[in-house]
Amino acid sequence: MRSLYEAVLGIILAVVLHTLLGKISASLLFLFNTFSWVVLYFSLAKHEVFGAVMGSVCGLLQDSFSLGVFGVGGLTKTLLGFSTGYTSRKINVAPPVRNFVFLLIVSSIELALWKFLVFFLFRERLAWGGGLVFFQPLTTALIVTLLFQIMRRVREEGS
Amino acid sequence: MLLAGLIFFHLLLISLQVPKGKEPTYFERAFFAVFSPVQHGVVSFFQDLRKFWNNYFYFRQVRRQNQEMRDEIFIVRQENQVLKNLLLKYKDAREIQDLLSAISRSILVSSVIGFDSSEIYKSVVLNKGSLDGVKKDMVVLDKRGRLVGRVIAPISLKQSRVQLVTDEASGVGVFSERFKVVGILTGNAEGKCLMKYVLKTNKEIEEGEEVSTSGFDGLYPSGIPVGKIVSCTEDATLFKKIIVEPYFDFSELDQVAVITVDLRGLS
Numbered sequence: 326m327r328s329l330y331e332a333v334l335g336i337i338l339a340v341v342l343h344t345l346l347g348k349i350s351a352s353l354l355f356l357f358n359t360f361s362w363v364v365l366y367f368s369l370a371k372h373e374v375f376g377a378v379m380g381s382v383c384g385l386l387q388d389s390f391s392l393g394v395f396g397v398g399g400l401t402k403t404l405l406g407f408s409t410g411y412t413s414r415k416i417n418v419a420p421p422v423r424n425f426v427f428l429l430i431v432s433s434i435e436l437a438l439w440k441f442l443v444f445f446l447f448r449e450r451l452a453w454g455g456g457l458v459f460f461q462p463l464t465t466a467l468i469v470t471l472l473f474q475i476m477r478r479v480r481e482e483g484s
Numbered sequence: 485m486l487l488a489g490l491i492f493f494h495l496l497l498i499s500l501q502v503p504k505g506k507e508p509t510y511f512e513r514a515f516f517a518v519f520s521p522v523q524h525g526v527v528s529f530f531q532d533l534r535k536f537w538n539n540y541f542y543f544r545q546v547r548r549q550n551q552e553m554r555d556e557i558f559i560v561r562q563e564n565q566v567l568k569n570l571l572l573k574y575k576d577a578r579e580i581q582d583l584l585s586a587i588s589r590s591i592l593v594s595s596v597i598g599f600d601s602s603e604i605y606k607s608v609v610l611n612k613g614s615l616d617g618v619k620k621d622m623v624v625l626d627k628r629g630r631l632v633g634r635v636i637a638p639i640s641l642k643q644s645r646v647q648l649v650t651d652e653a654s655g656v657g658v659f660s661e662r663f664k665v666v667g668i669l670t671g672n673a674e675g676k677c678l679m680k681y682v683l684k685t686n687k688e689i690e691e692g693e694e695v696s697t698s699g700f701d702g703l704y705p706s707g708i709p710v711g712k713i714v715s716c717t718e719d720a721t722l723f724k725k726i727i728v729e730p731y732f733d734f735s736e737l738d739q740v741a742v743i744t745v746d747l748r749g750l751s
Contacts, residue, residue, distance in 0.1 A: 377487055
């Protein structure tokens with residue numbers, strides 16, 4: 326039950342941060358994808374099943390705030406959540422540097438897959454935001470690594 | 485098993501939207517209706533906080549703003565009077581009064597509470613919905629009366645979505661101000677617009693010209709300023725490649741006006 330509350334809180338925080346970033350400057354939305362942060366964090370913390378479900382919910386939520394095809398974000402984020410959770414259970418990605426590199430790889434793959442689907446299947450032009458979008462995996466990996474390490478420390482000190 | 489189920493579910497959702505441009509599914513409407521109030525709440529909270537700060541702690545700023553607004557109102561009144569006088573040449577005073585009062589009643593001031601989560605140039609979310617009288621295809625203008633886009637589905641009770649003119653899937657009938665060269669304006673996915681279907685043989689269009697709505701699309705009333713031509717080149721196709729920079733500015737897009745009546749019927 327606690328996991329469910331945490332997940333709901335995470336989703337609401339993602340929407341709040343997404344809204345605030347957009348209000349500060351719309352271009353920041355190219356750089357920061359708050360929905361990916363939540364999916365990656367929960368996939369690392371609670372592994373593949375939780376990650377896939379969080380990916381579905383956050384992806385559909387991202388799609389519902391967009392004019393793009395509803396379901397594409399959901400599909401790519403489901404795969405992101407599942408693969409991150411599954412891999413993190415199989416190999417140790419807890420050390421900070423390894424954590425960062427791993428997250429950078431999976432978030433780059435997710436972004437590439439999403440752009441691929443939008444461009445090749447739905448024939449839409451891609452928006453690069455003056456190149457800002459290329460830094461999105463980097464910021465995602467950095468923020469989620471920091472968050473994950475902080476939460477790990479807090480949990481270790483608490484136990 | 486779960487992963488296969490979720491992937492199947494998403495593929496089903498995507499296939500339900502074929503052909504593209506159909507009405508949003510109930511599922512999409514439900515997501516929008518449930519989560520857009522969160523955006524509304526966040527923006528309202530920070531707007532109230534800012535108002536509180538401005539009202540109680542920042543009097544110097546208020547005083548300066550007050551003076552600026554007085555000056556602006558003075559100019560707007562003068563401009564309004566000049567335009568009324570100009571209109572008198574074409575219509576009688578009563579007709580004009582009816583027209584102006586209908587227009588002033590039809591402006592619904594609305595705040596932008598969210599940008600498109602995938603590609604910001606596609607759409608924005610407003611804090612006014614069906615309860616405020618917002619309906620599909622209503623025209624949306626910025627603070628200075630320049631075209632921003634139109635309302636599209638889904639519209640929830642207190643929120644609605646606007647398709648921006650910078651969206652690649654949008655289409656606006658436009659003409660150039662000087663020689664009335666007609667074209668269709670669509671977004672180019674990078675925050676600018678393309679004026680399409682102007683033949684290469686047409687020499688009466690050039691950089692720096694203003695572009696306004698033509699009204700030929702049956703959606704937007706004619707004469708609304710949209711943007712300025714920033715580039716006019718030719719390639720291998722029959723048509724010119726004309727790039728238009730829209731007038732509305734993303735950084736100033738916090739408040740917009742939704743026009744709740746059909747202006748085409750009033751003019």
